[in-house]
Amino acid sequence: MTRLEKSFFEHPTLDLAGMLLGKIFVRRMQNGIELRGKIVETEAYLGYGDEACHAWRRKTERNSIMFAEPGHLYVYFTYGNHHMLNIVSEPENIAGAVLIRAMEPLAGESFMREQRKTDLFVNLMSGPGKLTRALAIDRSCNGRSLFEQEFQLQDAPELPEKAIGTSTRVGITRSRNLLWRKFIIGNPHVSRIRVSC
DNA sequence: AGCGTGATCTTT
């Protein structure tokens, strides 16, 4: 499988959110372990016109990487527990990113089970906080890119339109009406919809 | 349905 190059990430954020489904995220760690997962759920966030986006008001220290060139990783920490993994989109100086919400594990499963402290396969990466834990991704990964040795995204056949579902985004209060969540219909690793209000 | 957890952002 071939590594996706910069041009792939130069699409509008909302398009990219759909195009990322089915693609393979790869992390080659320093210790030689290779972790792989197929992206099955994403959400788009845009600096302009999207009040749920961290960068909708201004550039700050936390969100500054959202203004970088597409293909960078935006990783932040929230709820006192969880890291969130985003892939930066939009040209430099325009804020945008796609949140990676769920993946299907393809390699490095034993490492992931240890990280996640669970043996249930479908529980390893079926949520945005779960998958960063499984992949040992934290704030030290913020600002890295998918064109390095350690991280890459590998190509996969394009999914048919009818395989992709759309919905409102999960766990936000502002701009709730936007249908900016994309997922592979029927894939068991897609996160459950959050029930609380 | 409720809560832990701590960084970030807004308001004072």
Added chain:
DNA sequence: AAGATCACGCTG
């Protein structure tokens, strides 16, 4: 300096 919020996950 203080308070509110938060792109969540786990237990009940």
